[in-house]
Amino acid sequence: MEQDLLASDPQELAEAWAARRAEWLRVQAVLKASGWSVYEPERDSVGSAWAAERVARREQALAAHAAHVKQRRAAADEVQAEVWVPAGPGRLLRQVAARAGLRPQEVLAQLAARLVVDDNGAVSVEAFVPSR
Incomplete structure (x- = not known):
C-alpha cells in the first residue's frame, strides 16, 4: 500500500492520493x-465488497505474473531456429514428413530431441521413425 504512495510517476501519485481521499470521504x-x-469495515457492505474485489484482483495479478515467469523460464531453455536445407535433403525431409502426417519442422524438432553428443563432441541421432 505504501509502495503506491512512492510511485515515480507524478500522475500515478496524484491518482493514488485522489482515490484515497475519495475513500476517506466515503467512510x-x-x-x-x-x-x-468508530468505523467498522465488516459492517460497511460497500467497503467490504471493494476490499474483496481488490484482493481478488491482486490474487489474479499474482497468478498471472507467476504463470508468465514460469513460461519465460521454460522458453529460456528452448531454441528456435530457421534452417535452410539443401534441395536434395529437403525433398527427403518433406517425403518423410508427409508419410508421418507431420510438417517438416516437426520432423526436425523430433530429430533435435534425439540428439546425442559423445565425449569427443560428435553429434549423432539413432535411427527413428517420426510420429505424431
Whole structure:
C-alpha cells in the first residue's frame, strides 16, 4: 500500500492520493449516516465488497505474473531456429514428413530431441521413425 504512495510517476501519485481521499470521504459519510462512532469495515457492505474485489484482483495479478515467469523460464531453455536445407535433403525431409502426417519442422524438432553428443563432441541421432 505504501509502495503506491512512492510511485515515480507524478500522475500515478496524484491518482493514488485522489482515490484515497475519495475513500476517506466515503467512510466519513458512512459514519455520519449510520451514527457509528468508530468505523467498522465488516459492517460497511460497500467497503467490504471493494476490499474483496481488490484482493481478488491482486490474487489474479499474482497468478498471472507467476504463470508468465514460469513460461519465460521454460522458453529460456528452448531454441528456435530457421534452417535452410539443401534441395536434395529437403525433398527427403518433406517425403518423410508427409508419410508421418507431420510438417517438416516437426520432423526436425523430433530429430533435435534425439540428439546425442559423445565425449569427443560428435553429434549423432539413432535411427527413428517420426510420429505424431
